[in-house]
Amino acid sequence: MNGKIPIGVSACLLGEQVRFDGGHKRFDFLCDDLAPYVDLQPICPEMAIGLPSPRPALRLIQQGNDISLVTSRDNTIDYTDKMQAFSAAKAPQLSQLSGFIVCAKSPSCGMERVSVYSPKGDSAQKLGVGLFTAQLMKTLPWLPVEENGRLNDPLLRENFIIRIFALRELNQLYASGLSKGALLAYHSRYKLLLLAHSQPEYRKIGPFVAAIDQMPIEAFFYAYRLQLMQLLAKPATRQNHTNVLQHIQGYFRRYLTATQRQALAELIDRYRLGTQPLLAPITLLKHYLAEYPDAYLSQQRYFDPYPEALRLRYGV
Known part of the structure; x- marks a missing residue:
């Protein structure tokens, strides 16, 4: 990227x-x-x-079924x-x-939640x-x-940053030339991240991706982009993250000692309970991934969806 x-x-x-x-x-x-x-x-x-600038302040007013943009002091000055x-x-x-x-x-x-006023300037509703x-x-x-x-809001901030980095990578893929292999590889990299955002939507997008051969590649790209970004717009939940972390934990079960497995399970549970940030179990899992490499896990954007320097997982 x-x-x-x-x-x-x-x-x-x-x-x-x-x-x-x-x-x-x-x-x-x-x-x-x-x-x-x-x-x-x-x-x-x-x-x-x-x-x-400066200029008279503008406001939205409701006029029948329409919304108009007018100056706050004179509804007849209309910029709609x-x-x-x-x-x-x-x-x-x-x-x-x-x-x-x-x-x-x-x-x-x-x-x-932008204020919409009545034509008389009262009864503002934040709709x-x-x-x-x-x-x-x-x-x-x-x-x-x-x-x-x-x-x-830390959760909404992280969600937005995840989405802009994901879309940037997808746009770069489009610019470099669409191919079935590139799109499938992109989706594979995002599987665990998507699972953290919405399990129902994850189960829907999977069959759609599997049917990539059933439409022209460019049409597939546009439909996939919309589904992907709508899925990622659903903020990841603590429960979904916990499920993903436990899923990743399973990859290392045969390598870890009983003590290590217990410590990892307890750390994930402390995250579930809200006493540890997401960064804590992620950091330990990345340590184990470096020690016991796995080709599938190593490519997952879940571990690094954006630069660590943004420090967004300290608050989630």
């Missing part, structure tokens, strides 16, 4: 002074921790449709058509990205999605999209 990962981002999260008040919402994790691994491509939809036109034109141009981080609560960029982000997710349904607020 060479090269930086192309990631779209709401420009204000990079510290760019593009917000309605002339300020920004710099996101430290993005700018400080993740930046070495990603190629950040900033977009401010509101500036892109010609609005200045401009934003929808920009979003519809821009979103298809972003298909090469491996993820997008948007600004929470924004009427253009928010991913969820909306920013117009640009709504179009982005509709046009590119496989693309990992998260917002800065949600990425403060």
